[in-house]
Amino acid sequence: MFADAMTFIETATRRPPRELTTGTAVPFEVLTEVAPTRGQGSALSIRGLVKTFDQEPVIKGLDLDIPAGQFVAVVGKSGCGKSTLLRLILGLETPTSGSIEGVGATGGTARFIFQEPRLLPWATVADNVAVGLGRSGSRTSRRKAALKALSEVGLDGRGDAWPAVLSGGQRQRVALARALVSHPRLLALDEPLGALDALTRISMQGLVERVWQDQGFTAILVTHDVSEAIALADRVLLIDNGRIALDLAVDLPRPRRRGTPAFAALEKTVLDTLFGFEGGEAI
Amino acid sequence: MKRLGPLAGWILPAAILVIWEFLSRIGFIPENVLPAPSAVAAAFWRVLVSGELAQNISVSFWRASMGFLIGGSIGFLFGLANGLSRFSETLTDTTLQMVRNVPHLALIPLVILWFGIDESAKLFLVALGVFFPIYINTLHGIRTVDPQLVEMGRTYGMNNWDLFRRVILPGALPSIFVGLRFGLGIMWLTLIVAETISASSGIGYMAMQAREFMMTDVVVLSIIIYALLGKLADAVARLLERYTLAWNPAFQSR
Known part of the structure; x- marks a missing residue:
């Protein structure tokens, strides 16, 4: 029965993204080393x-x-x-x-920033940003990278806040950090x-x-x-x-x-x- | 408005008790219709000392929780399966909706024929009663998860399990809790009826025994115990709710 589980969700929300956005994520450690250099678009x-x-x-x-x-x-x-x-x-x-x-x-x-922030309301701001890293790296390294990305968008110290307490602009900043954290x-x-x-x-x-x-x-x-x-x-x-x-x-x-x-x-x-x-x- | 303390909810019940005691003392309410609160308290002490109360409460509590656990987990699993899979829903939902429309207490004669009056009969009834609110609310919760968040999860490379764990289940949780609290109410209701009609132990049985001997104080005591157990179950559900839904502004700082 569970073999076809999620098919409903899948069909209800259009197709899954192409492989390149999912399967080919570069390991996190590699990303942090290479990341600051420019010109890798x-x-x-x-x-x-x-x-x-x-x-x-x-x-x-x-x-x-x-x-x-x-x-x-x-x-x-x-x-x-x-x-x-x-x-x-x-x-x-x-x-x-x-x-x-x-x-x-x-x-x-490739990362997508939507019209709405689309943050998970039940995850803290830092955890929301960490969504952008998927499963790469350890929990602590993901959190560290998330906090760094947050400071880059001017949201220092808001990592443990719930999205519900942020303003609309701040939420969109979190969405930006989530998109950028994986470089x-x-x-x-x-x-x-x-x-x-x-x-x-x-x-x-x-x-x-x-x-x-x-x-x-x-x-x-x-x-x-x-x-x-x-x-x-x-x-x-x-x-x-x-x-x-x-x-x-x-x-x-x-x-x-x-x-x-x-x-x-x-x-x-x-x-x-x-x-x-x-x-x-x-x- | 001034904030009321946490005990404010108990002001009204306490006032009712005082008035009730007063009316009994002046003889306005006859003893054989409704005993005074003090008489109920005395009955409480009596059954407590004899060990009868602890015995009956633990039996009832065991039936309630086991029935809830069985019916609740089956309902939850069906809710998950049917919420996530069209195939599963097509296969089972029609049947479940038909069964749902049969009042489960109407099955009591049949259940007695099947199981007699032993434990399995009560467990069956409680489980059946609890099943539907949990099933329907779990299903509803999963169906109403924000599709935009599901799409976000997919574009951010979540696999099905991650998507379920991080997006769908937490999104469905508020609705699942509604089902849980409905289920708890139905759990006590079913148990009271089942124990009153056919049982050889439990609170309901204690009440029926007392009725045979015209011991109204014990009857009233049983009813009060049911009320307190119901309140306790609800409080536990609320606590769980507040703990797991801390992110939700509706559950914050209350």
Whole structure:
């Protein structure tokens, strides 16, 4: 009877992630030694990607190359398929056709940050972060790494707190620590700051940029906030109707300041494409 | 509002006792209808000294806990299996739902025919009564575990066992405790009925014996003991709940 146990849970929550995110975890000791060095992001190569749900195409033949360590922001109207693209890359969905190479080939780990923190309410903050390490290493070494990751996101000394007592921004920081504690080569962020208030958002954006610069993973950020995309990303992809409508390099020096003319010009380019305006017409 | 002390819950029962004693003393309540609390206390002392009370309480307690353990663990296992596996649910849930709708106390005549009036009859009834609340609440608890957390667990590489241990079981625990407390209530109820109808020992038997000799004080004493045992079981469940659900804001600092 127990042979098929969990099948319900499995089918109810989509497919299990691709092997690369689970089975190939590098032993913890190795991770801590190699971790601080930069530039170990994984490169990604997508060819002819198609995904249909119930005959309804969501991704319609998409080609994309992401060099290692690049910060890519994916923007688009809701329902354009940007979240689906992210889930496909992480192996949370299987492509209808086409291929995604890179994450698995390099044997790196990929981590996903959801829109909600998705912390286990019955585990302490440190234990929640330790979820990111799976079973690698001993209990004490996992706890040590978790506390270190927590201090990196500015949550020193909150390791033994319950998630219920944290604020929304703090919870999302814990989720960030959980994703980063295993030093992933690819970090996928699905509108992770969408539920936060404006001020917390800006400080979180700074935090995401800083850890990305420190750790050098490849980052793919799905967002509906164009200015957030331009503030953080090396490259902004605009997805429209299941295809890439705009592939824009953002060549501004970091840390970026909103409101500069160059920033505003890029923002306008993206918004104009998003709403279908031709070159000269302004909003 | 001012915070009430931990003993505040006992103010009302104590007041009722005082009024009751008073009404008995002035003869408003006749002795053969309802004895005074002091008479009940005297009866308590009598059966305590004779050893009758300890004997009967331990028999009843043993029946209750064994029946609860048997029915509760079977219910828990079925709840787990049916919560986790569609196959198991399809196979057994219809049957279980049909059996559930039969009031288990209606089976008493049949149970007496099967088991006579010895221990197994009581254990069977208690186990059957306890089974369903635990089964249904375990099943419900597992079904209502946040699917987002399950998905998180999967993306973070948890295998089925880790997922069960770290996400599904703790998520289902509040609901399982609801089942536990329902089950404890049904446990006493079933035992009282079973012991009153057919038994040669236990609190219920003590009460029925006393009725034969018109000893109302012992009858009332038995009822009070049932109430106290029920309260004790509930307190234990609460303690467990507070200990295991410390993370839940609803159970903190109460």
